[in-house]
Amino acid sequence: MLLRDGALIIRKKPSDPSDPARPLLEGAAELTLAEDAEVVHGSTVATNTLLERKGARTVLVTTRGFADVIEIGRQARPLLYAFHQTRPEPLVPAELRLEVDERLDHLGREIVSLEARAAEEIASRVADLRAESVAVCLLHAHVNPAHERAIGAAIEKVAASSHVSLSSDVAPEHREYERTSTTAINAYVTPVVARYIERLQSGLGGRRLRVLQSNGGSISAAQAARGAARTVLSGPAAGVAGAHALARAAGHEDIITLDVGGTSTDVALCPGAPRESTECIVAGLPLRLPALDIHSIGAGGGSIARVDRGGALRVGPESAGARPGPVCYGLGGRAPTVTDAHVVLGRMGPSGLLGGSMPLDADAAERALASLGRELGCSAEEAARDVVLVAEAAMERAIRRISVERGHDPRRFTLVAFGGAGPLHACALAGALGIRAVVVPRHPGVLCALGALASGIVKDHARGVIEPLGAGGAPRIDALFAPLIDAAARSAREEGIRPEDLALERRVDARYAGQSHEILIPYDGPETTLRRFHSAHEERFGHSHADLTVEITALRVRASSPGPDIGLDAPPPGRPPRSIQGPRAERKDIATGDTVTGPCAIDGFDATVWIADGWEARADRSGNLLLERARPGSRP
DSSP states (O other), X not given: OEEETTEEEOOOOOOOTTOTHHHHHHHHHHHTOOTTOEEXXXXXXXXXXXXXXXXXXXEEEEETTOTTHHHHTTOOXXXXXXXXXXXXXXXXXXXXXXXXXXXXXXXXXXXXXXXXXXXXXXXXXXXXXXXXXXXXXXXXXXXXXXXXXXHHHHHHHHOXXXXXXXXXXXXXXXXXXXXXXXXXXXXXXXXXXXXXXXXXXXXXXXXXXXXXXXXXXXXXXXXXXXXXXXXXXXXXXXXXXXXXHHHHHTTOOEEEEEXXXXXXXXXXXXXXXXXXXXXXXXXXXXXOSOEEOOEXXXXXXXXXXXXXXXXXXXXXXXXXTTTTOOGGGTSSOOSOBHHHHHHHTTSSOTTOBGGGTBXXXXXXXXXXXXXXXXXXXXXXXXXXXXXXXXXXHHHHHHHHHHTGGGTOOGGGSEEEEETTTHHHHHHHHHHHHTOOEEEEOSSGGGHHHHHXXXXXXXXXXXXXEEEEOOGGGHHHHHHHHHHHHHHHHHHHHHTTOOGGGOEEEEEEEEEETTOSOOEEEEOSSHHHHHHHHHHHHHXXXXXXXXXXXXXXXXXXXXXXXXXXXXXXXXXXXXXXXXXXXXXXXXXXXXXXXXXXXXXXXXXXXXXXXXXXXXXXXXXXXXXXEEEEESSTTOOO
């Protein structure tokens, strides 16, 4: 997506898992970028590196006696009633974990000093292990980073080719397991992401490159290449940011985002704005860095349908991926997928995708679903319908998890459906959840690009503390914030943010004393923040306790600048509005004021929209489609 002279120009290329940079560079070449163009990129390279376990050979250096923290974890049971629990293997195996003689107490005071010889010996062992990357995470280093920095310097001296991640830089907060896991993730993915960014920069010919972070803001390519853990949810975050910007411009404040791609479905609750967390779970591993609160499941257009040993129909989480992809792509896929089911149901036409440049083989999809139907004892069309229903049941559960399970009624939200497959499932999911309105963007298949394009620069800085939040604590808390504010302002200048564009926001992680987890809230003085905390706790958990002590466990400062102003209004149609009825329509022929009555499939360059029976779509001034029930009580 290119913003040129206020106009948006769209290109979309099939992804290439063997060379993720190639489609982006080819698309950029087709757009003929100006020499001074700035490129903002949302990437899934770090995510896929974690999911596929294809990261760098990583060594972990830690305090003696703590090498197994990364494996012991929290002893949590993800499946409470399962007799046999399975947990992901640690990113760093036991033979690549090194211990060093040193020790700090919880205040950062030295108990066991770090001898220069010990640091040199560890560095030599790292070199012998041929580590591509090193994670250094010492006990209480978030309070006093001196020992970590000494070890990092020693490693860089003898193993200059190794990337070194220090926990005091990556995640300077308490909780040893989460800090160790986050530092290991950063070390594991950074070399892979750094090579990818180097390839992009080379192909972009010196144009400035920014990379979207998991928090929805962007940083320079150099920063992303050094701290790739911040980009693990880059792609999904771009979608949420784009959906929020588009929905707000269209007058929808409270939204639920539905991003259905080829492999996954990503959903997020945005009550007025995207929600943010300070810790997320990716590939079963905790990542303690700011990220938009996104819930992902393994259900998408490429999800494979199969019959299990008990005779039940299963859809996903296994995916056909981009290659070979669904059977209808004609790239060698053999297993039926959700996309193939949509083709059999007539919701995706044979003209295919990308303006007809990617035709679909409907006969091949029919044969694949017929084979599945024989196992289920039904026709190809019945099997296709069941495949879609099973996939949508998983998507519905995901939306309920981020809304109903957190005390929010989805019926008061607008669903924003995007991604290559989101608009195909929007009516069914809205109907099941009682959602009255759905917004489908004008370019749903590239909304993540719009989110990246609209993003501003964001730099987050954090510091772990244990500090009571009381009326008399303002001077102390302000003093603790001061170095973070200085660091944030300095890093903002390094990113090229002009002083007049710089916004600084103070936030804290707060909890009732004795609790084990916190709530992230804005900080605006102790008294205001206390009231805000009690209110947030009541909303999240259904109770609050004004008589209990509240304590801060982390201080956070965000430095940011606004993104570019993007005009989202579509050009006027130059004709009176018209009414369109199915079975098929072209998205390019639908202008502001037009209405489409379902059932009808709307074919677009980047996605297909399915208007179910009993639903009606109206094009708004921005070219988005607003889907609403045409008849009360009708089913999708």
